[in-house]
Amino acid sequence: MHVSVNAAVSVDGKLSSRRREQIAISGDDDFARVDRLRAESDAVVVGVGTVLADDPSLVRYDETHRTSIRGETAPPPARVVVDSSCRTPTDAAILAGDPETYVLTSDAAPESRLTALRDAGATALVAGEERVDLTDAFAAIETHGIERVMVEGGGELIFSLFEAALVDEITVYIGNTVIGGRDAPTLADGDGFVEAFPELELTSVERIDSGVVLAWHVS
Numbered sequence: 426m427h428v429s430v431n432a433a434v435s436v437d438g439k440l441s442s443r444r445r446e447q448i449a450i451s452g453d454d455d456f457a458r459v460d461r462l463r464a465e466s467d468a469v470v471v472g473v474g475t476v477l478a479d480d481p482s483l484v485r486y487d488e489t490h491r492t493s494i495r496g497e498t499a500p501p502p503a504r505v506v507v508d509s510s511c512r513t514p515t516d517a518a519i520l521a522g523d524p525e526t527y528v529l530t531s532d533a534a535p536e537s538r539l540t541a542l543r544d545a546g547a548t549a550l551v552a553g554e555e556r557v558d559l560t561d562a563f564a565a566i567e568t569h570g571i572e573r574v575m576v577e578g579g580g581e582l583i584f585s586l587f588e589a590a591l592v593d594e595i596t597v598y599i600g601n602t603v604i605g606g607r608d609a610p611t612l613a614d615g616d617g618f619v620e621a622f623p624e625l626e627l628t629s630v631e632r633i634d635s636g637v638v639l640a641w642h643v644s
């Protein structure tokens with residue numbers, strides 16, 4: 426599977442404020458770039474923290490771009506939530522609409538929540554005991570034909586993906602603002618590395634809107 430991460434951060438590396446509310450960090454040209462990235466992916470992935478904070482629908486993508494690279498009959502990119510206990514609300518926007526939604530969950534999920542999400546139309550796949558085992562969970566969605574995923578956050582999930590050595594590339598939009606706050610989410614949260622830091626190779630630098638997009642390949 427090919428895993429690319431894309432996120433927008435402030436100059437000081439924050440994904441949002443300490444209130445964990447969604448903040449417009451980039452602009453229209455960057456939104457268009459993200460829509461093209463989604464169009465190139467089989468699925469768009471977020472953590473349940475992002476679902477609970479932002480209630481994203483993840484249905485937007487560049488249809489013309491998708492048709493040009495995948496053909497007229499390509500289905501829209503699927504949506505994936507990483508959610509150990511099935512905390513995703515049954516009325517979450519990520520469960521509404523046509524594209525398929527996968528909930529990657531764990532043995533810790535109460536049976537009633539698992540059933541509720543399946544009844545709400547999600548395909549729930551269990552991997553891991555207390556937390557989602559990302560390596561096994563991504564292998565499970567691969568058996569459903571998902572080979573190219575784009576991860577949109579948040580910081581807990583992004584760190585775990587680096588920890589599990591699952592990230593192939595990362596693009597980061599750095600916007601022209603400072604958010605600050607020791608409790609505000611950053612691009613990679615989790616426990617953090619103290620050694621064996623992942624090494625990245627810079628592959629492109631581009632000015633977009635009032636900021637810059639950096640693309641990195643993970644060695």
Ligand code: NAP
Binds near residue numbers: 440441442471556
């Ligand atoms: P997150 O990364 O979206 O989700 C983290 C949650 O996923 C964990 O708390 C955990 O909850 C679940 N999870 C299950 N298995 C996991 C595993 N193996 N590793 C990591 N997480 C796992 O949440 P977040 O870090 O709180 O980020 C949300 C914030 O980021 C919001 O403020 C949102 O606005 C912001 N955001 C910004 C951008 C941007 O581009 N600027 C993009 C996305 C999000 P359970 O234990 O309950 O499963």
